[in-house]
Each structure stands twice: as structure tokens, then as C-alpha cells.
Amino acid sequence: MIRVIAANELRRRVRDRSIVIGCLVAPLLMAAVLGLSFAAGGASGPVRLGVSGASAQLVRAALNASQLPRQVTVEVMGDGAAVRAAVADGTLGAGVVLDVKKADTPRRVLIPVVAPGSTHEPGFDVITRSSSLLGQEYAESLAAGLSSQLFAGQLDGGRVIDPPRISIVSENLGHGQKGTLNFFAPNIAVVFLFIGSGLGMRSLLMERTQGTLTRIAVSPVRASRVVLGKLLAIFTTGLATIGVIWAVTTFVFGASWGDPGGVALMAVGATLAMCALGVFLTSLAKDEQQAFGIVLIVGLGLSLLGGNLLPSGSLPSLFQTLSLGTPNGWALVGFGRLAQLREPVSAAVDPFLVLLAIAAVMGLLAMTRVRRMVEP
Amino acid sequence: MLTCEGLTKRFGGRTAVDGVSFSVAAGECYGLLGPNGAGKTTTISMLCGLLEPDAGSVSVDGAPGGSLGAKAAVGYVPQELALYPDLSAVENLKFFGQLYGMVGKELTRRIGETLELVGLSERGRDRVGTYSGGMKRRANMAAGLLHRPRLLVLDEPTVGVDPQSRNAILDTVAALGIAVLYTTHYMEEASKLCQRIGIIDEGRIIAEGTNHQLIVAHGGRDRVRLTTHSHDVRPLADAYRDLAGVHTVQAEGATLELETDHGPGLLPGLVALATGLGFELSGVEVRIPDLEDVFLGLTGKELRD
Numbered sequence A: 001m002i003r004v005i006a007a008n009e010l011r012r013r014v015r016d017r018s019i020v021i022g023c024l025v026a027p028l029l030m031a032a033v034l035g036l037s038f039a040a041g042g043a044s045g046p047v048r049l050g051v052s053g054a055s056a057q058l059v060r061a062a063l064n065a066s067q068l069p070r071q072v073t074v075e076v077m078g079d080g081a082a083v084r085a086a087v088a089d090g091t092l093g094a095g096v097v098l099d100v101k102k103a104d105t106p107r108r109v110l111i112p113v114v115a116p117g118s119t120h121e122p123g124f125d126v127i128t129r130s131s132s133l134l135g136q137e138y139a140e141s142l143a144a145g146l147s148s149q150l151f152a153g154q155l156d157g158g159r160v161i162d163p164p165r166i167s168i169v170s171e172n173l174g175h176g177q178k179g180t181l182n183f184f185a186p187n188i189a190v191v192f193l194f195i196g197s198g199l200g201m202r203s204l205l206m207e208r209t210q211g212t213l214t215r216i217a218v219s220p221v222r223a224s225r226v227v228l229g230k231l232l233a234i235f236t237t238g239l240a241t242i243g244v245i246w247a248v249t250t251f252v253f254g255a256s257w258g259d260p261g262g263v264a265l266m267a268v269g270a271t272l273a274m275c276a277l278g279v280f281l282t283s284l285a286k287d288e289q290q291a292f293g294i295v296l297i298v299g300l301g302l303s304l305l306g307g308n309l310l311p312s313g314s315l316p317s318l319f320q321t322l323s324l325g326t327p328n329g330w331a332l333v334g335f336g337r338l339a340q341l342r343e344p345v346s347a348a349v350d351p352f353l354v355l356l357a358i359a360a361v362m363g364l365l366a367m368t369r370v371r372r373m374v375e376p
Numbered sequence B: 001m002l003t004c005e006g007l008t009k010r011f012g013g014r015t016a017v018d019g020v021s022f023s024v025a026a027g028e029c030y031g032l033l034g035p036n037g038a039g040k041t042t043t044i045s046m047l048c049g050l051l052e053p054d055a056g057s058v059s060v061d062g063a064p065g066g067s068l069g070a071k072a073a074v075g076y077v078p079q080e081l082a083l084y085p086d087l088s089a090v091e092n093l094k095f096f097g098q099l100y101g102m103v104g105k106e107l108t109r110r111i112g113e114t115l116e117l118v119g120l121s122e123r124g125r126d127r128v129g130t131y132s133g134g135m136k137r138r139a140n141m142a143a144g145l146l147h148r149p150r151l152l153v154l155d156e157p158t159v160g161v162d163p164q165s166r167n168a169i170l171d172t173v174a175a176l177g178i179a180v181l182y183t184t185h186y187m188e189e190a191s192k193l194c195q196r197i198g199i200i201d202e203g204r205i206i207a208e209g210t211n212h213q214l215i216v217a218h219g220g221r222d223r224v225r226l227t228t229h230s231h232d233v234r235p236l237a238d239a240y241r242d243l244a245g246v247h248t249v250q251a252e253g254a255t256l257e258l259e260t261d262h263g264p265g266l267l268p269g270l271v272a273l274a275t276g277l278g279f280e281l282s283g284v285e286v287r288i289p290d291l292e293d294v295f296l297g298l299t300g301k302e303l304r305d
Helices: A002-015 A018-039 A056-066 A080-088 A106-110 A133-157 A177-210 A212-217 A223-252 A260-283 A288-306 A317-323 A327-339 A345-374 B040-047 B068-073 B089-099 B104-117 B133-145 B163-176 B187-193 B211-218 B234-241 B263-276 B291-299
Strands: A047-052 A072-077 A094-098 A124-128 B002-011 B014-024 B029-033 B055-060 B074-077 B151-155 B179-184 B196-201 B204-209 B222-228 B246-252 B255-260 B281-287
Touching (some): A018 A177, A047 A080, A094 A133, A124 A133, A177 A223, A177 A260, A177 A288, A177 A327, A223 A260, A223 A345, A260 A345, A288 A327, A327 A345, B002 B040, B014 B029, B029 B040, B029 B187, B040 B151, B074 B133, B089 B104, B104 B133, B133 B151, B133 B163, B187 B291, B204 B291, B222 B263, B234 B255, B234 B263, B263 B281
Parallel strands (some): A047 A072, A047 A094, B029 B179, B029 B196, B074 B151, B151 B179
Antiparallel strands (some): B002 B014, B002 B055, B196 B204, B222 B255, B222 B281
């Protein structure tokens, strides 16, 4: 009976095209946008940057940290004057002049150098010209990378060392844009899961409005079967959504989500948890409009808190802790271990179990709420 | 087939159904007649397991009301359309049939038969959303009939339906031969279809019986109105007062109004007497009391109030 109810739900959603839009068109579009934004090497031509005051090793490490695109090449130059001259005559797009004396205090080095004009105090001069805005952007990123490497060295030895002993392995971070795609693709998939589950649950509210829920309620079917059938349909569409985003970003745009077994595990866990949460929240609504509002507001809040919009590592420590109270936060922990740290499937087990626990709690709450809609 | 004992339902401080008791025998069509808001739909909702009664009990074919056994025995046709508009009638019936455990060829055969019964065979593959109002109602009814229920519960199935579809629905119900609980506020439908009628008002059944029993008990007498060309009808009025079966006579101008036991039976005698006394009649009207009069007599208000 659960299968009958789930099949009818899916048939209706295919017929009204909501499943085509929610599980295929929208994820395809989003995957395409992500892929075209981050997978390609960038539409601009080659950009040359110059650096003085840092060794080639330090610059290489900083390049990995900065995740600059492939068309950016960096030359290590003799002194600041040479860098300035090359930028001025157009040989370089921009340059970074490192003054180690100015950068000897880790606290000063740590000050973000990405803001134009803030580079003198920390010990960096970012040399730019107005005709190369991209060069300025890349040079500032490179300066940030150099800053982080120097700071890592400070942490290690209490003073600036060259090269720093803590290095960033390029394989872990990927190459610039691909790494970004690996980060954003699961992120967006998790957001879609939540929205999709809310939309799926909306159909139960629609059934209440159009009277079909009454007809189901008078039939000799237990309310729990009705609810489980609905949940099965929502879970199926959620899994299809994440599958589409995974397939397109992987096979079309070359993203790497990591170990396929781990990805499958995380996809199931994330789908269960996000769907259960979405169904529970929607069940609090009185009508479709209210459900839409709840899903939108909570979805946005969870996305911000869980790190779907901004990497949780860039948030204050309190928010980083709070992100672990969200299912999407845990989903991203699992996907991040697989995609960015290249860890094996075993690394996804812990987040999967947490997601399973969230799904169980939210699922029970959702069942209780939804049963009330179906039975007297 | 159906027994309700002391059914009561309160919503907050308002009592929607107050100790309603009635029964429907196998093969009987029982009408629950009352104005909007009388408690018909609430009563039905308790019978079908949609609402939990605050007091009282329901038994359907021996099974407690609301149990899976009772639900399997009942076919429910709600007042509002309760079908998926994006699916065809066949797809709708297939789904609802599966909920009642029907599968395969048996289900396909039943779907065909039921669509035939309600006159929708040719449009069965079309989406319900494309149907006219009357067709939607008939499809709605098909969903309630598909599993061959032992008790069919129809909640005002003809509200807002065109006369042709209305007749089709009434003919279908009349031909079923199963126990039917039919709620309506159209007294003509109740009179035509139902062997017994319960009149419900403000949550209570205030009278119950056959159409004839109700009219005899609560509808008052037949009324005969005669209009003459004469300005003085007093001699004729006096003559009518002496007739057996005539209870009251009122004269007003050229018109006489009589309360009688059986107006149509007395009419030839009344006309003959008037002619014999030299009165030329210009109009004759016989009004036989109906359920509307029964309701008016019982509650002092119109059925459609």
C-alpha cells in the first residue's frame, strides 16, 4: 500500500510537471551554472603576475592556497622596482612586493590583505594598474596566499620561516575552479533536497484542499501507510535530485565528489535527513502559502548556518559550532571530507550516522504531525 | 447495515450533532433531510471515520464505525469533488480501487463497469480537470461505487449540478439496490429516492418515517382553492362546510380556500356542487402538502433557510 501511494504521488507530480522541474530542470540548470562558472578555466586570457621578496617555494605554496586559475602565471622577480616597472609597462598584469621586515609580526600579516589599499601595514605592496582589474584581483589573492603561508610558518616556529613547514597539498584543494565546483556542487544539491522535500509535502496540503485526502482517509488504509507512502515519494524525488546534480557536475563538468560509495552513503543520509526536516516543517503549515513561506525562511537560515552559502570555515567559531546542529551542516562535513580532503568512504560514516539520527527524530515528529492530517 | 446510536459531536462550545440515532437496512435508501448547517455532513463524517464522535456509537455491517472493516464496507461520495484533476478518471479509479485492495484484471473490469454505470465510458481516459461540473460529480460518484460497497454514503451529490446530470445521478442511485444513506436539502430528491427519511435540524433528528408517514403526521391537510366569477360565495362556502372530508372553509371575495383530507379525491364533488348552485368557476388549485410543509410545520422555518 505504501508503494501504491508513493507511485500515485509520483505519477501526479510527473503529470503536473513539478517533478520534472524540481528533480530535473532546476538541478540541471543549477549544475550547468555551477559547471560553467567554476569548471572551465575562466573566460579571460592569460594574466602574468610578478612577486618579489619571496622564494619560489613560498610562491608555489601560496599559489595553491590562493587557488588561482590556470591562466595566471606568477614570476619571482629580483626586487620591488622590477615588479613596479613591469606592471607599469604592461608586461605584468599586477605584482606583489613582499617586505619581510614589515611582515614579521604574525598578527599584522594575518590582517586581510584582499582589501585594496590595506597592503602597506601587513607588509605587502600590491602593485596594480587601472587597465587590469583582473590582475589586481589575482594579485590580492596571491598576497592573501603568501600571508597565510607566512602565518603558518609563524605558528610553526614563532618567526617567519621560508618556506613554511606547513604546506597545502595541491591535490587536496584541487586546481582553483574545480575545487570550488567540488565544494559548491554538493552544497547546492543539499539546498535542493530541502526545497524539494518542502514542495513534495505541499502536495499533501493540496490534497487536503482538493478533498482527495478525505477520500484516502475513508478508505481501509492505515494512516501510517499513507504517510510512509508520501515520505517514500519525497525521498525518491530527493535522491533523484541529488543524483542529477552529481551526474551532471561529474560527467559533464568534471567535478569530483570523491569516493562513489561515500557519496552514495552521504546522498542517502542527506536525503533522509533533509526530507524528514522539510516534511516536518511543512506539516506545521496550515496551507500551501504558509508552507512555501516556512520552507523559504528556514531553508535560507539553514543554508547560511550550515555553510551552504558561505563556507562554514569562514564564519565565526560560534556559527561553525552551530552549523553542526543542522542536517545540511553535517551533510557538508561528509561531502567535504570526500570531495575536498579526498578521504575514503569510512570518513563519511560518522556524518551519515548523525544524519540518520536527525532523520529518525525529524521523521517521527513529521509522522506524528502528518498522521493528524490523515486520520481523525 | 448501518446503526447509529446517540451520535454527538461538539466543536468548542457548539454542538453540531446532538444524540442522533437512526439505522439503514440492507437495500434501503435512507434520506437525511435538513437545511445547510443542520449537521448532515458532520453526522456522515462520523459514520465514515473522518471524525471521532464525542459520544454515541456507529456500526457498519457489524463492524465498529471508523474501523478498517467498516471503512471497507462503505462507499463515500463527498459533497465536493474529491478526485485528482491532473489524472484521468481511469487513473483516479485505479488508485482509489487499489486502496480497497483491488488489483489487475478485476480492477480493470470494475473500472469499466463503474464508468459505464455513471455514463462516463467514453471520457474515461480524459483528465478529470477537463470535465464539466456534472461529469465531475458522476466521476466522484464512480470513485465511491468502484469497490462495490455494502453501504453507499452520498453527501448532497447533486448540489450545483445541471438537471441532466442530476437525473443521471438519481437514476444511478435508484438502480443500485444497496443500502444508501443520502443527505440532501432537496425534498424532491428525498421523496423520490428514499424509502425512509430522517429530518434533521440543529443537530437533532426531529422526525423520521416514510414520506407518507411524515406528511400525514406533520404536513397538514390538502388545500383546495376555488375562484368563481361571483362576488358573493357565502352560499357555496356553507354548502362545502357540510361536506364530509372538508375541515375548514375560508371565503375571501370571489375565492374559497378549503382544508380537506384528500383534495384530488374531493375535487370532482366540489366542482359539481358549485355548478349545481349556479357558481361559475374560473380557477381550481389543489395543493398537497410535501416535505417542505413537514419541515415548516416542525421547525417553523423553510427547508432552504
